[in-house]
Amino acid sequence: MSLVGNWSYPTAIKFGAGRIKELPEACVAAGMKRPLLVTDKGLADLPITTATLDILEAAGLGRGLFNDVDPNPNEKNLAAGVEAYKAGGHDGVIAFGGGSGLDLGKMVAFMCGQTRPVWDFEDIGDWWTRADADAIAPIIAVPTTAGTGSEVGRASVITNSETHVKKIIFHPKVLPTVVICDPELTVGMPQFITAGTGLDAFAHCVEAFSSPHYHPMSQGIALEGMRLVKDYLPRAYKDGSDIEARAQMMSAAAMGATAFQKGLGAIHAMSHPIGAVFNTHHGTTNAVCMPAVLDFNAPAVADRFQQAAAYLGIDGGFDGFRAFVQEFNDSFAIPRKLSDLGVTETRLPELVKGAIIDPSCGGNPIELTEDNLTALFNAAL
Numbered sequence: 001m002s003l004v005g006n007w008s009y010p011t012a013i014k015f016g017a018g019r020i021k022e023l024p025e026a027c028v029a030a031g032m033k034r035p036l037l038v039t040d041k042g043l044a045d046l047p048i049t050t051a052t053l054d055i056l057e058a059a060g061l062g063r064g065l066f067n068d069v070d071p072n073p074n075e076k077n078l079a080a081g082v083e084a085y086k087a088g089g090h091d092g093v094i095a096f097g098g099g100s101g102l103d104l105g106k107m108v109a110f111m112c113g114q115t116r117p118v119w120d121f122e123d124i125g126d127w128w129t130r131a132d133a134d135a136i137a138p139i140i141a142v143p144t145t146a147g148t149g150s151e152v153g154r155a156s157v158i159t160n161s162e163t164h165v166k167k168i169i170f171h172p173k174v175l176p177t178v179v180i181c182d183p184e185l186t187v188g189m190p191q192f193i194t195a196g197t198g199l200d201a202f203a204h205c206v207e208a209f210s211s212p213h214y215h216p217m218s219q220g221i222a223l224e225g226m227r228l229v230k231d232y233l234p235r236a237y238k239d240g241s242d243i244e245a246r247a248q249m250m251s252a253a254a255m256g257a258t259a260f261q262k263g264l265g266a267i268h269a270m271s272h273p274i275g276a277v278f279n280t281h282h283g284t285t286n287a288v289c290m291p292a293v294l295d296f297n298a299p300a301v302a303d304r305f306q307q308a309a310a311y312l313g314i315d316g317g318f319d320g321f322r323a324f325v326q327e328f329n330d331s332f333a334i335p336r337k338l339s340d341l342g343v344t345e346t347r348l349p350e351l352v353k354g355a356i357i358d359p360s361c362g363g364n365p366i367e368l369t370e371d372n373l374t375a376l377f378n379a380a381l
């Protein structure tokens, strides 16, 4: 089976190995003549980035690059990016990278024509309607990892550099116009990033699948996304140049983010403040939290995971799935405890406070309170 496709759901996706070559025509289709490629510092000098800039330059589209993007991008990175965008006379953004490059690139396109501060567009109620939608620049997204799924998302996570709180900024037009999913771009990912990002995609699927809201489309996507991660992450981890495994993981990442329109849950509610306080890797943190959260949610989700286990070829219903998750984590050398990631008990009250106000709480199948979150953090520590 050739893993190539042109999809229009949830946005236009050009999927397949080598398709980064089609970036110039995607720019033209999106109305860009002078795009700004936004990526993080770590990626800026890698061959996949310089080769992509070469493709743009050869097509007469320049080689505009902004790379002052921190691993957890903040409002200062954003202001600098908007300035570079305006100074260079750009007319669109290519958001390139893992979560940080994708999220910041999307925000540069969003903010380049707004007059209000970015925090006015936090994902609360209808705050997004405050934005001037016509002033949002076109966005092309090119993922270089397989996990976040931000390439098919309508929001970005921006950290407030003063309060160290991660805020979700939402607008429907932040969904990229065109996505190029080229699995060859992920071949050079180090093994621990392959595992961490892949397990982030898995957490998106598991949490969307667990969420109580009615959304059968997302439910189906989450289930197949779990299967792809189960079958292909071990292969991509073992042999980074296995293009079939890399392609299936790239699909799973986009599917996880599509599915979590249905909701996330306690894993992400815990992982966001942990990441903000201890600067841990997002996907790895999720993986460490998952067994404790499955135990906690068991009364509400055991039936549903009976079906999932059957579909995934795991014996023993929910208990079998729970055991599989621990073995799966172990096979990628994921620590068993949050304390192994450097999380300390002394900061627990702060983590609980951060978790309780996290928007992900709303999708958990059992209502989260300060008491049960404290118990959950303790179980995961």
Ligand SMILES: [Zn+2]
Pocket: 148, 200, 203, 204, 268, 282, 286
């Ligand atoms: Zn995530």
